[in-house]
């Protein structure tokens with residue numbers, strides 16, 4: 420058949436998968452974190468397969484029941500074909516095999532893609548496993564390379580920026596536009612530590628105060644050391660399968676109800692706005708698919724590589740008005756007993772942050788909360804969870820909404 | 828390369844950006860203008876980011892701008908930047924519209940504010956590379 424432009428135009432709309440058909444079609448049936456923190460006994464690959472082993476065990480299945488694999492690349496042990504390498508290491512032979520581009524939002528983008536792959540029949544059961552060893556696994560050269568690889572090579576990097584400095588530009592702009600204070604930024608870190616104290620696996624569990632944050636070393640004004648997330652070794656994994664199959668697993672399924680992405684820029688000097696992010700788009704798409712709004716969310720895991728990021732995301736995801744997130748957090752709304760318990764495992768600020776895999780802990784924590792299995796940090800009656808990831812410098816955003824039931 | 832800048836992260840001009848770097852060498856801040864739709868853009872691209880036109884010319888920007896955000900870096904990215912630490916990294920909205928990242932010099936970090944009027948100054952790093960930095964405008 421000759422392909423012409425018009426032959427595309429006459430295809431009926433039903434020939435395409437409509438995004439809202441993803442709602443409730445796929446569930447998470449396995450979830451696990453590795454140990455985190457300083458783990459010199461593990462390589463990055465070792466952590467990645469350990470996360471896989473734990474998630475398979477949690478789901479009660481064997482590795483050969485997996486026919487889809489998603490990983491992210493590692494800085495400590497990079498491979499040109501990372502997911503293929505992990506498949507080879509595990510001796511599994513998937514028919515769907517993808518390495519997520521980076522970390523942050525791309526983690527949840529890759530989950531959305533895996534969900535679409537299951538719904539469209541490309542595969543049945545996907546193992547998503549991600550790990551890295553940024554704390555103990557990097558050579559000096561690798562550590563320098565990571566620092567030096569962020570920013571535009573011609574129009575940003577020559578000026579000697581650092582990653583905290585990029586985020587400090589965002590923080591300063593939010594303070595200027597909305598009167599957000601250093602104390603309100605610090606409240607985000609205090610909230611995270613409060614929750615980490617109830618997480619036996621967390622890297623940092625000593626409670627901190629606003630004063631502790633403000634008295635910690637200034638890294639890039641207005642960001643102090645405790646406004647910045649941790650550097651960790653660690654991994655986490657989940658197992659996804661169709662909602663029909665999900666009934667046959669030991670744990671109650673956690674359904675994907677909504678997902679969405681938004682992409683604003685790569686380099687912060689090209690941002691449309693410093694204080695409004697593409698979380699606006701990713702959140703709107705996820706709410707629309709789920710048929711839910713911010714008021715329906717019982718627990719949220721909001722990407723927190725630096726404290727100001729959380730404030731902008733809370734606003735753009737509609738949990739409070741623009742410019743009011745500082746007060747929202749400082750007033751205790753995001754505490755376990757607050758109106759929107761947030762980052763209940765301690766987040767990247769206090770649980771762990773191994774780099775690219777960072778967003779995975781938000782996802783596993785959402786699963787633990789919806790299973791009512793989060794121990795001391797359990798949010799009462801949690802039925803719906805929202806997880807949000809961002810990567811780059813507020814560049815690429817993705818939001819997932821999860822629920823215990825599909826009919827909400 | 829002058830010794831003060833040894834080890835810094837030198838930009839590598841491309842066919843598309845060479846005109847900008849030649850401008851800096853002559854102490855002119857050049858931005859692109861689309862001949863089709865008159866859109867002004869920075870950084871230099873091979874296409875117009877507004878209309879996708881491929882005919883782009885250089886215009887001599889005034890070098891005046893405003894600080895849209897800034898931070899004081901107290902821990903340099905590498906040893907090569909240690910001598911000038913602390914340094915002020917800033918986003919500058921040029922009078923012509925586009926935004927660029929730069930460093931503010933000839934000022935006390937404590938005196939910087941969002942909205943501060945600034946003007947371009949040029950810093951020679953080597954025979955090939957001159958970098959556009961900014962300082963508070965004389966009128967301040």
Ligand SMILES: [Zn+2]
Nearest residue numbers: 861864875878
């Ligand atoms: Zn144009």
